[in-house]
């Protein structure tokens with residue numbers, strides 16, 4: 001088996017680690033930065049605090065990034081970077097903020113609108129500004145990956161873009177920044193972490209370094225997610241979920257994700273289900289499908305390593321975890337018509353589907369969505 005491993009992002013992890021931001025900006029030679037964040041972090045004062053602490057280097061702020069960031073938000077950020085002659089980007093927020101900022105830090109080097117990159121009408125830029133990523137959820141792992149998921153809401157498009165240019169220069173992971181994350185967002189993002197770990201592990205592009213990281217991350221989610229949801233200021237649970245998020249990010253950064261993520265894109269764009277909750281909806285179903293053809297025993301090993309007797313018990317534990325953390329376990333309530341269901345099937349035929357160890361056919365997707373309906 002041949003494999004390669006590359007991880008170019010400097011990671012600083014720990015409570016209070018946000019204090020090293022000033023040094024990181026200096027180390028990267030940043031003199032004039034764009035702070036990209038979300039309305040909630042502007043409202044709770046974090047954005048203002050960072051601007052005040054770094055007044056000489058952070059004078060331009062874009063705080064309108066929404067969940068499932070739109071290409072128009074990338075264009076707005078790229079426009080601000082160009083107008084103000086910024087030489088670095090600081091992204092502080094959840095995956096949406098990080099993805100929008102990663103794309104803008106590259107798109108600002110060319111004049112084309114973000115929609116043209118999303119529609120694959122032109123190659124992604126090869127130049128970019130250095131980016132410091134500070135995640136405030138645990139999380140997408142976006143702070144250490146080369147992927148940015150963007151949407152064009154006008155055209156009903158949502159897709160990941162993938163290029164080495166999107167790697168942040170530095171990730172500052174401070175678990176204390178996640179204490180204010182509401183319960184439902186904690187549950188959704190935590191389920192996303194578990195899906196990253198599992199889909200990295202059973203991915204057809206799996207490799208040993210990422211396997212080890214994936215097992216570590218999955219164990220942490222089973223142990224700490226429920227507590228992080230119930231006790232938002234539980235320091236151990238928050239720290240361990242932040243650790244799980246980074247290690248799961250490192251696990252899937254190279255192999256990529258698989259079928260649950262392929263299905264999540266239309267579940268989010270057609271039905272508005274948050275990303276992590278959408279991934280969680282199908283992950284246990286794919287686990288049962290994959291367990292039936294676990295010829296090399298890898299799935300059984302994953303189950304053992306994370307504390308279960310077999311893959312089916314692990315799938316049961318995932319369903320239970322969803323139930324206990326208030327996440328959707330079915331699509332009941334959407335009253336999906338046959339036509340809507342068919343649209344979900346067709347839109348799930350995303351390239352990531354092919355990373356699943358068992359080939360997933362249209363008929364299998366149809367059965368899965370019918371079961372969920």
Ligand SMILES: [Zn+2]
Nearest residue numbers: 140192275279
């Ligand atoms: Zn994800």
